[in-house]
Amino acid sequence: MASAFGHALVGYTFSKVLDKNQSGILMALAIISSILPDIDVISFKLGISYNHWLGHRGLTHSILFSIIWALLLSFIFGKQRKVIFFLVLFLGTMSHAMxxxxxxxxxxxxxxxxxxxxxYFFPFRPILVSPIGVERFFSKWGWKVICSEFIWIGIPCLVVLGINVFKNKILNINAE
Incomplete structure (x- = not known):
């Protein structure tokens, strides 16, 4: 898996780019949703095998789970903005599996x-897999994972966020 930090950055990026209102609740939900699929690591403690549909990277990493989760949160929190809530939350949750x-x-x-x-794996697999567990994460391997994620997740997110800020400044100048 990518680390919680990498997943959270993608959720944050979706909320900043797609939500014109910059809702704090949507941003928080997007970050949580982008990390949530790894709740399935409890399957290890329950004796469920990795390859079982309830195992790690199983049901909670599926398209169906992302749709249901995004619909649920959109109806609870979205009020008059259900579509944008759904879009951001679906993409944030689905980005985890991607x-x-x-x-x-x-x-x-x-x-x-x-x-x-x-x-499934994608043919392009540049992100180093993150160790499971806090103790193992704060190690030499964990540092390599953070560096890998900075290159393959951090830099693209920062570029997208930068373009979004620039676009918004240009639109505000043109609106005046």
Missing amino acids: LDAMTTGGEGVGFLIPYNETR
Whole structure:
């Protein structure tokens, strides 16, 4: 998996770029949603195998889970902005699986669970897989993961955020 830091940055980026109102609640929900799929690591403690549809990178990493989660939060928190809430939350949640499919480790991602239990990786897998657990994360390998994520997640997010700020400044100048 990519680390919680990498996932959170992508959720933050989606909220900043897609939400013109800059809602704090949507930003917080996007960050949480982008990390949430890894709740499935509890499956290890429950004795569920990695490759089971309830295992790590299974159901909570699926397209169906992202849709249901985004719909649920959109109806609870979206008020008159349900569509933008859904879009940001779906993309934030789904980005988790997409990033995990770009890592160098694991057993793949169950994008189509529960319809198909096949696990997938993308052909381009530059992101070093993050160790599971706090102790293992703060190690030499954890540092390498952070550096990898800075290159493959951090820089692209910063570029997108920078373009968004520039675009907004230009639009504000033209509106005056």
